[in-house]
Amino acid sequence: MDIKRNKHLPLTETTFYTLVALQQPAHGYLIMQQVQDMSSGAVKMAAGTMYGMLDTLQRQGLIQQVGSPDGRRKTYQNTPLGNRLLMQDLQRLKHMIAAAEQGGSHA
Amino acid sequence: MHKYKLFLDFDKEEAWLRGLSTQGWALVGKNGSGSYRFARTDGKEYLYRIDYRTFKSQSDYQDYLALFDDAGWRHVGGTKHSGEQYFVELGEGADHDIFSDGGDRTARYRKRIRLLGAVFLAYLALLFSLIASGSIDVASFFNPATFYYTPGLWERVGASFWFGFLFETPFAIMRGYWWVIIAAILAAYAFYLIANWRLAMRERKTAGS
Numbered sequence: 001m002d003i004k005r006n007k008h009l010p011l012t013e014t015t016f017y018t019l020v021a022l023q024q025p026a027h028g029y030l031i032m033q034q035v036q037d038m039s040s041g042a043v044k045m046a047a048g049t050m051y052g053m054l055d056t057l058q059r060q061g062l063i064q065q066v067g068s069p070d071g072r073r074k075t076y077q078n079t080p081l082g083n084r085l086l087m088q089d090l091q092r093l094k095h096m097i098a099a100a101e102q103g104g105s106h107a
Numbered sequence: 108m109h110k111y112k113l114f115l116d117f118d119k120e121e122a123w124l125r126g127l128s129t130q131g132w133a134l135v136g137k138n139g140s141g142s143y144r145f146a147r148t149d150g151k152e153y154l155y156r157i158d159y160r161t162f163k164s165q166s167d168y169q170d171y172l173a174l175f176d177d178a179g180w181r182h183v184g185g186t187k188h189s190g191e192q193y194f195v196e197l198g199e200g201a202d203h204d205i206f207s208d209g210g211d212r213t214a215r216y217r218k219r220i221r222l223l224g225a226v227f228l229a230y231l232a233l234l235f236s237l238i239a240s241g242s243i244d245v246a247s248f249f250n251p252a253t254f255y256y257t258p259g260l261w262e263r264v265g266a267s268f269w270f271g272f273l274f275e276t277p278f279a280i281m282r283g284y285w286w287v288i289i290a291a292i293l294a295a296y297a298f299y300l301i302a303n304w305r306l307a308m309r310e311r312k313t314a315g316s
Contacts, residue, residue, distance in 0.1 A: 014208070028170070029177035047178035048158045048205035051171055052214065073177075074170040 008060065011089045013043055018053060018063075019078055019086040025066050027073040028054060057082070108132060108145040115302045117215055121155045124193075128153035134193060137184035154196040156180065156205040159215040161222065162187045180205060190222060209314025216307035220300055227296040234289050243286045254283035 011019065014035065021034040031054075032045050045053070054076060057063040062082035068074045078086065114120035124134055124143075129152050132145040162168040168187045175182060175194055184193030194205060206212055237243045247253045252261065260271050 028174035032178065044202060044207055046202060046205050046207040047175045047180055048156070049207045049211050050178075051160075051174055052211055068166065068170070072169050073173045074166070 006085065006088065008062070008085055009089055010092060011085065013039075014045055014049075014053060015057070016086070016089060017043055018057065019082055022063055022076055022078045023083065023086075025075040025077045027075050029073075031076070108147075110143045110145065111141060112143065113141050115299070116306055117157045117159075117212075121157055124155040125153065128155075134183045134195065137189075137191070137193060139186070139189060143184075154203055155183075156194050156196070157215070158192040158194065158205055159190050159218050160192060161190055175205070178205075190219060209310075213307050213310040213314055216303050216310060220303050220307065223296060223300055223303070227293065227300060230289060230293050230296065234286070234293065237286060237289075244283065247283060251279065251283060254279035256282075 017035040017038055018031060020038060021031045026034065028047075028050055032047070032050050036044050054063065058065070058076075061079055062085060063076045064079050065074050066077045112123075114123070127134075127145065128148065129150060131148050131150040133148040133153055134143060134155065135146045136144040138144075160171070162171065165187060171192075172182050179197045180194035181197050182192065183195050185191055196203065234243070238245060244253075255261075255272070255275050257271050257275055260268070260275070263271060
């Protein structure tokens with residue numbers, strides 16, 4: 001399988017989980033909780049790190065603000081570019097898993 | 108109670124605030140000039156963490172504060188443009204830190220360097236343009252006599268000389284050396300930038316291991 005290399009790829013574990021969470025709109029703290037749940041508690045993001053990531057992903061054009069239901073907390077969601085990168089990285093990971101499960105026999 | 112102090116090292120600043128909390132003083136605010144405001148408490152130990160961030164809009168700032176609030180950190184100092192943002196841990200449950208990635212601790216210093224670096228460069232540009240336009244006479248720096256305009260001053264003797272000389276000295280200093288203030292500000296910024304850079308290097312070494 002040929003995966004087009006991108007400067008954002010491979011995604012870090014925290015970025016990956018964040019983009020998985022932001023396929024649906026969510027605010028910062030909800031993302032923190034979802035990341036922790038999805039990773040079975042293995043990935044805990046603290047508030048400052050979470051906000052820094054949201055800021056970075058926005059600047060990279062991978063996520064965008066989509067509203068502010070309570071006038072205070074903003075909700076974020078993936079951009080089409082963010083979703084595309086997530087899918088590309090998912091393919092990369094699936095490929096790695098398949099390779100490992102075949103015991104590296106290149107079947 | 109007000110306390111005036113300038114910190115470069117975020118870790119030391121956090122430890123200082125924590126220490127004051129055990130003496131019964133809790134941080135309730137800080138203004139831009141470096142003055143901390145404290146209120147009396149029962150001496151319960153509070154854990155402080157400092158982030159460094161500025162915001163383009165008030166709504167972004169509110170969103171940021173809401174996230175920390177949700178995660179168990181109350182904002183007790185800082186403004187939209189202050190850079191330093193002071194948080195105190197509300198209860199147990201938070202992991203006693205606002206960063207889960209060591210790189211963010213280093214990023215605090217890098218962001219401060221970028222912000223202060225911009226001010227430094229602005230002052231540097233000002234100084235150079237004043238020199239280029241001839242407003243600053245660097246060549247006469249070591250020849251202060253040129254800044255005395257009283258006719259025949261240097262030919263006078265005795266009390267007449269001293270009276271004229273001392274009378275004009277404040278004006279001569281303003282005429283010839285006013286720009287030393289800009290140079291001093293530049294030097295202070297340079298010192299501050301280097302100190303921040305050293306702290307960032309130290310932090311990166313710790314985070315990288």
